[in-house]
Amino acid sequence: MPAQRDGPASGSADALDTDDAPLAAELADRDAVGLVAVGDRFDDDIRWLTRFSGPDRDYAFVATPASDADPDTNEGTDGVHATLCAPALFDEQARREFPGDAVRVDDQGDPAGVRAAAALADRGVESGTVLVPRGIPHDAAVYLERAGYEVASTDAVARARETKTDAEVGRLRRVQRAAIRGIARAEAILAEATVDPDADDGAGAVRWNGGVLSTERLRRQVNEVLAAHGVRDAGNTVIGAGATAADLHYTGTDVIRPGETVLLDVSPRGPDGYYGDVTRTFAVDPDGGWERRAYLAVEAAREAALEEVAAGVPASTVHEEAAAELAAHGFRVDSPEVGFTHSTGHGVGISLHEGPSLGGDDELAAGNVVTIEPGVYDPEEGGVRLEDLIVVTADGFEFLGEYPFSLVPRDRE
Missing domain, CATH: 3.90.230.10 (Creatinase/methionine aminopeptidase superfamily)
Structure with missing residues (x-):
């Protein structure tokens, strides 16, 4: 996918967008298979990544290199495939607000870290280094490690947020x-x-x-x-x-x-x-x-x-x-x-x-x-x-x- 994701009002000059290029570059530089952020609507990193304004309990954002995830349709190597893991009660809102590629709805009430690991597996990513913001909840990092991923911290999200669209x-x-x-x-x-x-x-x-x-x-x-x-x-x-x-x-x-x-x-x-x-x-x-x-x-x-x-x-x-x-x-x-x-x-x-x-x-x-x-x-x-x-x-x-x-x-x- 292109480096920039457009919001729900794509095509409008006023649409909120998120530049994925810094995230894709970080994944490439760190030889990482994905980036995972977990938090609720009060977490500014995940609010910026997802443009999703609820709920007040943890949900997850998962990004994988687009060239690895979808080689048949990817037009370059600077994009990411972005997934939002949202609670079932917020399915409609998530699909309306999230400007990424996929919304993965959880009906079982699993912890956000478990849902993030499942989203990585859905993309065919079963092992490797997963980058996480430094403030990720401890339990989410543990769930990712238990699923077989090596977790490493990154400040790429904070750095990407510094340059505004x-x-x-x-x-x-x-x-x-x-x-x-x-x-x-x-x-x-x-x-x-x-x-x-x-x-x-x-x-x-x-x-x-x-x-x-x-x-x-x-x-x-x-x-x-x-x-x-x-x-x-x-x-x-x-x-x-x-x-x-x-x-x-x-x-x-x-x-x-x-x-x-x-x-x-x-x-x-x-x-x-x-x-x-x-x-x-x-x-x-x-x-x-x-x-x-x-x-x-x-x-x-x-x-x-x-x-x-x-x-x-x-x-x-x-x-x-x-x-x-x-x-x-x-x-x-x-x-x-x-x-x-x-x-x-x-x-x-x-x-x-x-x-x-x-x-x-x-x-x-x-x-x-x-x-x-x-x-x-x-x-x-x-x-x-x-x-x-x-x-x-x-x-x-x-x-x-x-x-x-x-x-x-x-x-x-």
Whole structure:
């Protein structure tokens, strides 16, 4: 079969597809007879391999070299024959969603590893090396070994996921646009808010719509917008204020106070499993101190990082340029708690965090979708991060969605 499998809506420019060529190459390079992945709908590797969205119990994906499995019809040596081993209750859904060659339905309730071994035998593969992702359930690996196969781990699936097809980029773009609408709602609320210096026993607070504005109230407003645009927050709407803005993944409740940074990191998931990821930082009635200096430094670091992005550039170069810019502005880049404490970005796809990492040495490739998100943090002052999602191209990059920058929130409607 050809190297690329088209989804159920084959022929549509919007159809999800999966590039089998990296899997076929790995099988050939490792002299392996097949590749097996086992997991449920929460396993991102098997979700990507199968495009199958259920069930919440283990099922299996089996790939064998197409040239070995079907020599009469194979047009080349770069494809795989792909089989989905699905529970009987999900037969119709599996046949509707799986873009591969065969669906093997189990009526006996056998473990997924047993079904995978049977699928290999169905293809005439009775022995040899079978490649599995490193996270395969232990019992599935044992069942394959008991069936006479030698099991060896591979990261080929994770590597293949790093390069997105046009249809995948389209899914990511849609979710990113919804995430940006969530940011817009938050900025509008902060722009409408007023300062109450006497609230909370004189500590001061930001008020909106008749009450004190907290990170949780703001989060609910953002999540309502996400839901209205067909994506779910997936527990990833991170909003911190003041000291909690220095917490990279704060999802608790904190009062928003005047002058403090309010960091909003919105990372929803779309119906096909793909994520968006965007961050903006605001401050209601800032005094022009630390928060202003940090914001200007992060803006400069973002621009420095983007200037380096292109296919063939080592990912670490992007990070190093952002770090150098922040250091030039007087912020630490070598501390786990204060200053620039994380990589400049990471891959985004069916997982919110996947390869490539901008802290690594691998070269960027056209089709990589990564975040650019420099930030600086100080638990005594707050946190500032600015994040966008881009797709790497041969000579640069494209934004998957854009939103303006401003430390002071504005009503943009």
